[in-house]
Amino acid sequence: MPTNVSDPAYFHKVVDCQWACPAHTPVPEYIRLIAQGRYNDAYMVNWESNVFPGILGRTCDRPCEPACRRGRVEEQNAPKPEAVAICRLKRVAADFKDGEIRALLPRAAAKNGKRVACVGAGPASLTVARDLVLQGYSVTVFEGDAKAGGFMRTQVPRFRLPEAVIDEEVGTIIGLGVDFRGGERVDSMKALLAQGFDAVFVGCGAPRGRDLDVPGREEAKDRIHIGIDWLASVYFGHVTKVAKRVIVLGGGNTAMDCCRSARRMGADDVKVIVRSTFDDMKASPWEKEDAMHEGIPILPCHVPLAFLHERGRLTGMRFQIVESVYDAKGRRTLRPTGAPDVDFDCDEVLVAVGQENAFPWIERDIGIAFNDWGLPQLDAVTFQASLPQVFFGGDAAFGPKNIITAVAHGHEAAVSIDRLLNGEDPARRPPPHVNLMSQKMGIHEWSYDNAPSDDIRFKVPWEKAEKALKSIKVEVELGFDPATAFKEAQRCLNCDVQTVFTDKLCIECDACVDICPMDCITFTANGDEAELRARLSAPAANAEQALYVGAPLKTGRVMVKDEDVCLHCGLCAERCPTGAWDMQKFLLVTTKAGPACRDSMPAQRVGVPA
DSSP states (O other): OOOOSSSSSHHHHHHOOOOOOOTTTOHHHHHHHHTTHHHHHHHHHHHHHOOHHHHHHOOOTTTHHHTTHHHHSOOTTTSOOOOOOOOHHHHHHHHOOTTTTOOOOOSOOOOOOOEEESSSSSSSHHHHHHHHTTTTTTTEEEESSSOOOOOHHHHHHHTTOOOOOOHHHHHHHHHHEEEEEEEEEOOOHHHTTTTTOOOOOOOOOOOOOOOOOOTTTOOOOOOGEEHHHHHHHHHSSSOOOOOSEEEOSSSSSSHHHHHHHHHHHOOOOOEEESOOOOOOOOOOOHHHOOOOOHHHEEEEEEEEEEEEETTTEEEEEEEEEEEEOOOTOEEEEEEEOOOOOOOOSEEEEEEOOOOOOOOTTSTOOOOOOOOSOOBBBBOOOTTBOOOTTTTTTTHHHHSOOOHHHHHHHHHHHHHHHHHHHTTTTTBBOOOOOOEEEEEEEEEEEEESOOOOOOOOOOOOOOOOHHTTEEESSSSSOOOOOOOHHHHHHHHHHOEEEEEEOOGGOOOOHHHHHHHHHHHHEEOOOOOOHHHHTTTTSOOOOOOTTTTEEOOOOOTSSSEEEEGGOOOOOOOOHHOOOOOOEEEEEEEOOOOSSGGSSTTTTTBOOOOOOO
């Protein structure tokens, strides 16, 4: 069957970076704007989708970058094919915007009489607040801490994320008219509901760190700390120094923040010890690289056996050496290798082995159902709890993830709340708005730059180590300057500018086949997809990326294009004598709270791509 390119998801999936982003940020669009020096416009493109461009430009888990096609199409003998530095370009937009950005911010609509409470002032709640206050809702955000930001403020160290950046972007949202109640911790859902709010959004995160119950834990407790609590204590100034020898347990990003913080607070010997293999660690690859760059070793395949102590004083830890064994379904088990147990001396241990949800303030008799893991039972699309006016998002919904996922949850929950409070079914939601626009300006002219740079990925400069490692408040990464940002932006393949084929105009001259630098276009007899993939000009091995198959032509052949390796260079469209190929910019506008999400628009139940 010919490919249904009218399906909004088809060309969206071809923009691999945008498809992978939980908030579906139009990445190539803002990268082009950065290359043009239009930093304010690039910032606003980000602000509409991901809400926190400056924060995420420093801390995002970057699901977009592993998806970037640039890492798949570069020559295999290149030093190291790498994605475009999407995240760090986002920071460029934030760093170089100017004061005129205030004029571009939307204004809140007139109050509509509906009141919404958000519990917690982290990224999910702040996203809900921003989306709803702009539509006229009175939004009150309750936060136990004095300042808004949630774990972005209290658990992400200042050497990664300066407080001024948090203050600015959180302040922008509060400044839209949100009623922020800092220092007011919600300790009863019943009491909150009794205040007459029309809807409640719970975005309180996963605030409880997991402990490690092995022998010696109680005896040496004074020198053993839960990682996320310790990071918060560092932020609030309750902890100002550490012992000289520190072990960090755990393999996630929190563990990386702990070890790098300890290094800056006076520890001479910092080790990260994890039970998994190095590759199976949950920390982002760049987080591991940054820690090792600062001289912090990571020791994999060590299972904690005991805290060692003398007369109540921690002296070290004992570990068992294991190996990871995988079954046919890829499930991992840890198997002892038989090697002797090993001891490491230490004076302090930071336990960063995971986080858990905690809802002691939600009474269990008010109609909110929880599952066996202590998580609320939610509709995966609407984020609605079993008590209809209550919604969850961020880490509070399905467990710990990351900032950009929390933002995506906030957008979807805001749509649900908006529909519910307008008397509509939250599960019926319009699909994204999609537009395709030709970029042709002349016979051989296009409105976008279709000659991507051959440069390898540019490195972000760092502060000098002797300065960065002396203070936990000195930002390590300095960000791209405008000139380097331009060069990095030129590496983008403009994957949102699609190659659109019109079979009725094709004369089967094969000019496009001849000129394609990636051999991704083939005219051939039709067949089953698996069989067709194997006999293209260049076999299409990546089954996760769709084939573009046209309707039968006069000869009976069909046009087949492998989207996986297409450079979006436009040579096929330039060479085509009949205009059967065109370069059309794809724009996806995701559904947000407001009139466009209601039943005045065509609606259907849709899922959120993973």
